[in-house]
Amino acid sequence: MTQRTEVFRYPPARAEALRRALADAGFEERPLAHAFFQARGEGVVASLYRSGKLVVQGKGVDGFAARFLGGAMPEPSKKSADRGASASTSTSGPEACAALGPDRLGSDEAGKGDSFGGLTVAAVAVSQGQRAELIEAGVTDSKALSDQRVRVLAPWIREHYPFAERSLSPAAYNEAHREAGSNVNTLLTRLHTEVLLSLYEETRMEAAVVDRFSPREPVRHALAEQAAGLQVIEIPRAEAEAAVAAASVLAREAFLVQMEALRDQWACDLPLGSGAPVPPALRRFLKLHGRAELGQVAKLHFANVKRIAEGLPWS
Structure with missing residues (x-):
């Protein structure tokens, strides 16, 4: 069975x-920004x-749909209408990538x-002959x-x-973030451009896929000026592309390592995500360290961080 996203x-x-x-079926629930919930179990991640929009990823998509969506299973969501964006922004990963060359770079971030x-951003270069090896190893979207x-x-x-x-x-x-005019997308554009440009100069692969974070396709525009020979597409759910999936794993692992080091350095529990465990952890950190x-451990522009730092209640 292969990894799928529906x-x-x-x-x-x-x-x-x-x-x-x-929950009754034993799925593990996690908080997720802009979502009611994310649940993991039985070979899938459902958000x-x-x-x-219900996004189901993993090897057990069909079983999940049959068990929890039943005979009245919702139809797969249709592609959003084109509102002036380029064609690559309105197509799914496999469709958009089909026109690219066989050797590809991919980039993704973690910690956003x-x-x-x-914040960590990674890029990986994958040749056509290496793609099957990644899939066989189980490399998929780190989420x-x-x-x-x-x-x-x-x-x-x-290593490989x-x-x-x-x-x-x-x-x-x-x-x-301050230098980027307090614009996260501007910062992400810089970092994605840096890793892809570095890898392009090393490998000279002529195609790159980016997990889209802005409909304006800022990475493509930035690299058009710095790497004219590199064809770049920015698409949602880009982790279906092997190079992006590999990049998501590297970015996630680097973020996990960073978080462990921060916990050790400050002797505090610093939970992942931005859900319910975060406000109590922020209060404990403030009590211990002031x-x-x-700013040594948290993103100061986040609303929950601001409220706790200012002594306001958070619900």
Whole structure:
């Protein structure tokens, strides 16, 4: 069975019913930005967004749909209408990548939605002959993998594939965020451009796939000026492309390593994500180390971080 990603429409009013059904089935629930919840179990990761989009990733998509979506299984969501963006922004990963050359670079980031920690971005170069090896090893979107599996796969990828990485500590992230005009997408554009340009100069592969974070395709525009021979596409759900999946594993592993080091350095529990465990952890950190040190472990522009730092309640 191969890894798949399917998107379904699901009534937001039924979100709680699905949450309970998954909990009863033993799925592990995790908080996710802009979503009712994310649940992991039975070979899939299911994310129900507040827009009504249900994204199911993994090897057990069909079983999940049959068991939890039943005979009234929602139809896969249709492609969004073209609103002036380039064709590559409105197509799925496999469709958009089909026109690219066989040897590809891919890039992805980790830490963008986490209150604690900085930001890591990675790029990996994968030739046509190496793609099957990645798939056979189980390399897929890091969000569909356990942290333990990410830790196993990342060193293997670094040993066998050309790669480039950029890792910003929380302090460096906060400074870079200010320098970018407090615009996360501007910062992401810089980092993705840096890793892809570095890898392009090393490998001269002529195609790159980026997990899209802005409909304006800023990485493609930036690299058009610096690497004219590189064809770049930015698409949602780009982790279906092997090179992007490998990059997501490296970025995630680098972020996990950074978080472990921060916990050891500050002797504090610093949870991943931005969900319910974060505010209590922020308060404990402030009690131990004071507000002046908060930027050493957290993203200061996050709303939950600001509220706790200012002594306001968070619910």
